Amino acid sequence: MFDFIVSKYNYWIYVILMMIGFYAMIGKRNLVKKIIGMNLFQTAIILFFVSTAAKRGGTLPIIEHGHDHGAHAIEAAAYINPLPHVLMLTAIVVMVSTLGVALAIVIAIYRRYNTLEEDEILRQRK
C-alpha cells in the first residue's frame, strides 16, 4: 500500500491539488478565492497530463540529429511521448484566457457592488 502511494506520488499530488481547487470553487464565498481555486484545478490537470508522459531515462523522439542517429527514438519504449505536453500548451492558452475573462468579470462586479464577497453581493441584489 505504502509502495503504491510512493511510486505514483505525482498522481496523488494531482488528485489532492484538484480536490483543493474544486473545494475552493464550490465552497469559498470570496470571488477571487474561487478564481484561485479554478486555477489550481486547471494546473492539477496539467500535472496529470505531463505525468502520463513522464518516463525515467527516456530520450527525445527526434530521428535526425538524435543520439546514435536516432536509434533510440524509433522504439516506442525508449522515447518520451511529446503529445501530452503539446496538448497542455493548448490547454494553458485556454486556461489563461479563462482566467482573463474571469478577472475582467470580477472587476465589473467590484465596480458595481464595491465588494467581492458573494454573500454581500446577494444581499445587495435583493
Next chain:
Amino acid sequence: MISQSPVLVVVIPLIFAFLTLLFGLWRKGLCYPITLVALSLSFLASLHTLNTVITSGTIHYYLGGWNPPWGIEYVVDHLSAFVLVIVSFIALLVAIYSKKSVEQELPEKIVYFYCLFLLQVTGFLGIVITGDMFNLYVFLEIASLAGYALIATGEDGAPFASFNYVIFGTIGACFYLLGVGYLYIVTGSLNIADLSQILPNLYHSKVVLVAFAFFLVGVSIKMALFPLHVWLPDAYTYAPSTVTALLAPLMTKVGAYVMIRIMFTVFEPYFSIELIPVTSILGWMAAGAIIFGAVMALAQTDLKRMLAYILVSEVGYITLGIGLANRNGLTGAILHILNDAFMMLALFLVVGAIMYRSGKREIPQLRYLHRKMPLTMAVFVIAALSVIGIPPTCGFFSKWYLILGAIDAGKWVFVAVLLISSLLNVILFFRVIESAYLEPVAEHSSGGSELAIAREESPLTMLIPILIAGAGIMSFGILSGKIISTIIQFAIPIGF
C-alpha cells in the same frame, strides 16, 4: 474551393471575427454587414456540405493533409451535417435580428459584440464538425469563453450571473479534458473514429469507466441538464436579448449533440446501455428536468426567466430521447434538436422585440401587445403551441416520437411525464397569452370605448427573422416526415 466546404464552414466565421474587429475600429457601421456576409457564406458552405453528405455519404476532411489518427480530422456525417445547418442558419437569423437590439442595448460595444458573436458561432460549428476529441475541447472552450463575455455585457445582474457560469462552465470543460486524458492513457489516440475501433477491447478497464463518467458530467454541465442547470436561468435572463437568442437555442443543442456522439459513436451503444446502466439514469434525470423546469417556470413572473426554465425542461426532452436508447426515442431526440432550436429561437426573439419596443418583460405588463405588435405576437403563439405540442407545429412530432420511444421501452412513467409536462406548458403559456391578448373586463364594461393603442410593430430587421422562425416551426412540422426519411434515419448511430 467547393471541395473545401467542410473547413470553410468553420474558417470563414473565424477569419471574419478578426476582420470585423479591424474594420470595426475604422468604421463602426461596417461590423453588421461584414457579420452578415460571413454568416451567409458559412451557411451556404454548410448547406453544400449537407447536400454532399446526402448524395454521397460521410465526408472526411484531413486538415493540412495529415492522415488520422495523427492529424486533426473533420468528419461530417448525417448527424453533424444536420446540426451544422441548424447552427449556421440560426446564427444568420440572429445576426440579422441583432442590428437594432444591439444599437439600443450595447451602443458602445458594437465592434466587440460582433467579434465575439462570430467567435461564438465558430465555436459551435467547430464542436459539431470536428472528429478529434481534443479539438472538440478547444472549440468547446472557444464557444464558452465567447459566451461568458457576451453574457457579462448584459443588464445589472449579468456580470454576477456570468461569473457563476464561468465557474460551472470551467468545471464542465475540465472534466471533459480529464476524460480525454484518461482515454489517451489507455488508447494513445484522440481521433474519434480511431477510439471507437480501439475501445471495445478495453470496456472493462476502470480507466475507461472513469473517462466515461467525466465526459458525461462535463457535458451535462455544459448542456444544463438538471440538476446541473443552476447557472442557466440567471445567465440567460440577464444577458442582452440578442445574446440569449443566440445562446439559448444553440449551446444546449450542441451539448446534446456532443452527448450523443460520446455515448453512441466514441463508445458503442452496447457499452452505454448494457454494460453500465447509464441510459436509464439519464432517463430519470431527464424526467426530473422536464417536471422541475416546468414547475419552476410556473413560479416566474419575468417572461425571459420563465422561458429560461422552459429551456431547462426542453433539454430534458432531448436527454430523455437519448436515455430511452431505442430507434424512436433517438429519432425524437434528434428531431427535437431541430424543433427546439427553432422554438427557443422564436420565443427569445419575440421577447427581445418586446423588450426593444417597451422595455418591459414582466408577464402582467404585456397588456394590449396583440394590438401593438400583432405579427410578433402571432409568432409567439405559434411557438407556444409548438412547445405545448399541438399539431401541425413541429413540437408535436418530436414529442410523438419520444412518446412512441417511451412506449417501446415500456417506461410508462416517462409517457406520463411527457403528457404532464404538456399540460403544465398549456398553463404556462396561457398565462402569457391571457395577459397579452385578453383585455381587462373593467375597461370593456365602462363605456366600451376602445382605447387608442398605436400599432408599434417590431422594426423590419427584427420582424423578418421572427417571421422566418415562425414559418420554420410550421413547415418543419409539416415536412417532418421528409426530414426524418432523408436525414434523421441515417443520423441515428449505428447499432439501433
